[in-house]
Amino acid sequence: MLVHLQGPWTPLLGRLTLQQIPFHVPILVVTFIVVAILAAMVLAATTYFGKWGYLWREWLTTVDHKKIGVMYILLGLVMLLRGFADALMIRTQQAMAVGPGSPGEMGAVHGYLTPFHLGQIFTAHGLIMVVFAATPLLVGLMNIIVPLQIGARDMAYPYLNALGLWLTTAGAALVMMSLFVGNFAHGGWYGFVPYFELPYSPGVGVDYWMWTFQLSAIGTSLGSINLIATIVKMRAPGMTWMRMPMFTWASLSTNLIALTSFPVLMVALALLGLDRYVGTHFYTAGMGGNLMLYNDLFWVWGHPEVYFLILPAFGIMSEIIPTFSEKTLFGYVTMVIASFAIGGVSWGVWLHHFFTMAAAPSVNSFYSVTTMLVGIPTGVKVFNWVFTMYRGRVRYELPMLWALLALFLLLVGGMTGMMNAFASNDYMWHNGLFVVAHFHMMVLVIAASIFGAVEYWFPKVFGFKLEQKWGKWFFWFMIIGTGWTFVPMFFLGFAGMTRRLDYIPYTQWSPYLHIMLVGMVFYVVAVLFFVAHLYVSLRDRVKNRVGADAWGTGRSLEWMTHSPVPAYNYAFIPHVNVLDEWAWRKENGLTELHPGDYEGIHMPKNTGVPLFLGMLFMGLGFALIWRIWWLALLCVALIVALIIIRSFDRDTDMTIPAHTVEQVESGARDETSVAMPTAGVRGGTVIAHSILQSGTSGISGSTTSTSPSLAPMDR
């Protein structure tokens, strides 16, 4: 049944040979050396400081939604850096390779990257930024904040939550592996058929792309089921639908999109996989295949996916702006309706990604109109944010600055999006840089919101604020970099430049490409400022300690528990009386967080099964990419066996005893105080976070982890 392959294949190693390791590409060799040194340093440091046990108990086996969220965000940040490195290389190559006289280095005719190498870079850039940077960052934020905002102690399925994280991580690890073993797809992140079919892309690059994509799709689907069930089933008493914070509403809407659309992506990729592995004819040019079918299925997912990314960003803005305007969100009900309207409309616009397919004019018109409809709910949101700020006491702290940047970029991106909505326009600039500049504006809305959210909720998770000085440098350099990079890109789009060029024949475009390179320099400096921002914040964390209500003007439930949040979130489940419960309690002087008379709390136990499943799925992906059939079968068998064995495990839960809860609660710091002695107080939070790993044996042995400079959570 299997297809005939070009090139060598052995039963033991499949297609894997030594020639697949790119020794001859200097950039990759240097990258490998740097990565190897960094990895060795991390491993050595972990061993030297004796942190393996801590890492295993507190992080790798955790089912705590906050820690899983933090790991999602770390994964997202690492992949964001990788995607940024790709962007840097694309921009450098395009600035160098202009005109027939431009020099060529390292085997390239123009510039320093061969077309094959550049192709891999822009494919990886797109895929990583969408599914391995933006998605984990947003999923991580939702993971941390949604249960807190609805007054729950955990997600609906903590075990599934960890599984989603490790599946996504497995996908990301495979993307990174493709740098050094084999190669990556080189035809663009959303794939082209029949170009991605086996006869035209015989290497493993497309297989890497396909299976990593598939893994992240499975992980995100599992996460969406979890978040929806959490929001529907686990809200605290009194939290009616119309008392839910806006971010939770946005999360619900966005995860409904993910839940409904990701299966279609899985089908699109699986059918391509069948074509490549079994030799079916879904997308082939002949033999009864239909190559536009791939575009159809892919974008049935692809466009809802865009709103899957943007809606949490809107939710973040809807949390930050009221907090720093000291006003309730303007037009709460319209905001809810708008979130769901965007989610709904997102399901009827996908053809605008391939207007040029030659569909009937009536079809193109329909999709033009639906695309323009998106502007209405989005416009409602923009006006609601503006009216929230109007006559409020606006404070320009870092989260607010990022939210305002997101608002501004949304105007630019939204307006250019409306221009793209016209099919007639699209016929002219399809596949051009104008489209690229437009969607980069939109993803920068997401990026700005994420940075704002990290600034905003960081003290909730870690117990101290990030410092402001370097953060502001980072902020302003990001703005300058954005301007210098993407304004010229709009102009180049008008000039007719298409995307993904490895060589630019027109020398008159050279100035724009050089200006964009200057923008990239600003971005690089911004990244350095970001590192300094994190470093200084960690160094001064004692000075920046905060209490439960970190910003003083928090409005929703998450500010009603201690910072950092204890493992069980709330010693007592809050009873919700109004929208913006915490703001209401503060107005009425009901801010006591220690009702006393504690009870034992039932929580899930840690488990290593999700991590092992993630590893097995990674092994399965690797085996399928290289067509090592025995390994693939082995992994499938082990996955099934592990799932069944786990289902027989009855010892999955535990109870945190009441006296432990009391200890944690009495030790928590809820006042912002620089002078407060830290040692004993910190002990309280140590206990709070350590209960899960020590299981039934109590809490005494777990306070050993006191590395102040490296521990991400202050303990």
Next chain:
Amino acid sequence: MSASAAQKVDPAHATLWARHYAGHDMIGTRTFGFWLYMLTDAMVYAALFATLGVLSHVVNLAGGPSSSAFINPVYAYGQTITLFLSVLIYGYSMVALKNGNRGGVIGGMFVAMLLGVVYLVISGIDIGNMFAHGIFPQVSGFLSIFFTIIIYHALHIIVGVVWMLVMMIQVAREGFSANVVYRLINLRLFWHFQAVIWVFVFAFVYLQGIVA
């Protein structure tokens, strides 16, 4: 500064903390999540049926046989009977669960599982016959999606059979603990959903294939 709805609640008499909070309904939460998963699976079928729609044009036959030339409705009808019967028997197993009858649950599930195996045998014979006549997924775009849909449905039946096997052991070992009960309900959703999907497969792949 004021929350608009806030003033209607009297702060002096409001409940602030839910002491002795019993927690949420664990079984209901589990089955809801599994139902969401089943709906995503239905979405997979929707995408596959959309593909079937696209690849049902005469050009997609690529000179290969059209479905009316090789579909034998006897096998498909046999599959319909066995699957619907299996679903019915599994339903009776759930009635036994309601009455706390452990033997009834296991016995019903065993029969349902056997019928699932019969379904798979019929399906295997049917597909084997097609292969024997040179009708492969690789022949044309239409045959690719035709086989993908029926094999994907058969894979679900295999999963269901394995799952029933596991659940019979768990019921025998643990009795009706909360964990076992929610899994039995999930399996009910899964198995009964296969009947619903089969209606579509039977009507739009087999019957319509005969008409075309």
Next chain:
Amino acid sequence: MTEHMQDPLNHPEVQLANGRAYLASFIISMLLMTVGLWLAVTHITTPLGTVLMISFLAGVAVIIQGYFILHMDISHAQVWHTVAMVLFLPLFVVTIGLTAWMFHGLYQRTMIMPPAASSMAHMSPMSH
């Protein structure tokens, strides 16, 4: 987080099992599928008419099964299951319907065929 005290067998989702409903669903759907098979085998009406009637029968069967064996109702235990399904239904229609619509136009505009073959171009499995 769980209801330790309660017997899981008292859960409403266990209690909604109903043997008579399952039997009714079995009989009715078998009947409908048999009629569908009979229509398809005997070619008693035009192909389009047969397809429409089969689609109708399938729709009825699914509604019967959805109500009797999947318990899609608005009782307290099942309401969120039903809401989730109602939310998905239009998306199934959108996915299949809009795809069929756009490719129908596409085939008309790009696959020019002899008149005898073109009648098949109008067939799509989800034409209802």
